[in-house]
Amino acid sequence: MTFAGQLRSMVAADAAAVAELSAEAGAARWDAPAFVRELALPQSRLKVVEADGRIVAFAVWWHVVDEVHLLNIVVHPAGRRAGLGRLLMNALVADAQAVRARALCLEVRAGNAPALALYLQYGFEIVGRRRRYYADGEDAVLMERVLHA
Numbered sequence: 421m422t423f424a425g426q427l428r429s430m431v432a433a434d435a436a437a438v439a440e441l442s443a444e445a446g447a448a449r450w451d452a453p454a455f456v457r458e459l460a461l462p463q464s465r466l467k468v469v470e471a472d473g474r475i476v477a478f479a480v481w482w483h484v485v486d487e488v489h490l491l492n493i494v495v496h497p498a499g500r501r502a503g504l505g506r507l508l509m510n511a512l513v514a515d516a517q518a519v520r521a522r523a524l525c526l527e528v529r530a531g532n533a534p535a536l537a538l539y540l541q542y543g544f545e546i547v548g549r550r551r552r553y554y555a556d557g558e559d560a561v562l563m564e565r566v567l568h569a
């Protein structure tokens with residue numbers, strides 16, 4: 421199943437809606453001011469997906485030297501499994517390719533099966549593990565997709 425959503429860059433006026441979505445999804449708890457600050461960072465890229473005038477998904481990534489690091493990707497619980505994660509991942513990969521990044525990288529909770537499956541589908545490989553990386557003691561799995569040597 422796919423879901424019709426419009427991908428665009430995030431703007432400051434989206435911050436409250438994106439923070440709300442982030443909280444609803446139980447994802448990294450950035451509040452609206454944190455998203456506004458993030459928008460001002462030169463290395464940061466924030467994308468949202470809008471459907472019927474509402475923000476239903478977002479992703480944040482950073483350009484760091486020759487890597488593109490995915491910080492977060494969140495789809496509204498009611499909109500999952502409809503291709504929105506893929507829509508954002510396609511934008512991430514296209515952006516990384518456009519700047520000729522060497523690699524894409526990310527950390528994910530070891531128990532986050534949906535996210536792990538999504539990243540494996542996008543050619544990421546597990547390259548490491550950080551024990552008890554998260555505040556609740558869960559491990560982080562480090563993943564990378566090399567785009568060019």
Ligand SMILES: CC(C)(COP(=O)(O)OP(=O)(O)OC[C@H]1O[C@@H](n2cnc3c(N)ncnc32)[C@H](O)[C@@H]1OP(=O)(O)O)[C@@H](O)C(=O)NCCC(=O)NCCS
Nearest residue numbers: 493494495500501502503504505506528534535537538541
């Ligand atoms: C991970 C997440 C972004 C996926 O978004 P989504 O829109 O549901 O993903 P898509 O519909 O585009 O699915 C793409 C692929 O991801 C994988 N996937 C997504 N959800 C899955 C699930 N519940 N179980 C197993 N695989 C899953 C599948 O490989 C799927 O491809 P398929 O549908 O052809 O099998 C979403 O589950 C989410 O927002 N989770 C909460 C936030 C989070 O944990 N983010 C990751 C932080 S590192």
